[in-house]
Amino acid sequence: MALLLRLFSPRRRKTQMDVAGRAAEVVVQVLYDVGVDRFLAGSMLLDRRLRICFYAAPPIESPIFLAKVPVRELTQARAFAARVEAAGFDAALERHVAALVEELMDALCKHAPGLRALPRERGSED
Numbered sequence: 001m002a003l004l005l006r007l008f009s010p011r012r013r014k015t016q017m018d019v020a021g022r023a024a025e026v027v028v029q030v031l032y033d034v035g036v037d038r039f040l041a042g043s044m045l046l047d048r049r050l051r052i053c054f055y056a057a058p059p060i061e062s063p064i065f066l067a068k069v070p071v072r073e074l075t076q077a078r079a080f081a082a083r084v085e086a087a088g089f090d091a092a093l094e095r096h097v098a099a100l101v102e103e104l105m106d107a108l109c110k111h112a113p114g115l116r117a118l119p120r121e122r123g124s125e126d
Contacts, residue, residue: 046068
């Protein structure tokens with residue numbers, strides 16, 4: 001019965017804020033799991049289902065990915081690394097993750113028309 005409900009119930013449409021929230025979760029989890037240096041060497045990807053994922057090694061070119069952003073190209077990621085060296089991991093995490101995710105979302109939106117087409121937040125029409 002639960003399977004039928006999941007299959008036929010209306011799905012909630014994603015928003016850019018939903019994707020950004022998931023991106024923040026992924027960034028924090030990756031930073032804790034692999035550290036700052038490996039994070040900077042990796043890439044953030046957006047797949048066709050608008051899911052964010054991280055690859056430590058350069059991923060192969062595939063049509064399932066709508067956008068790929070090398071983390072090292074993000075100014076806020078480099079600022080995060082500098083802040084970790086200056087003030088420690090927790091202080092940097094608290095102050096820079098939101099700005100890093102905002103820059104990441106801007107970069108992903110440039111490459112993914114499907115992400116740009118989503119409403120910014122729930123209840124907005126743009």
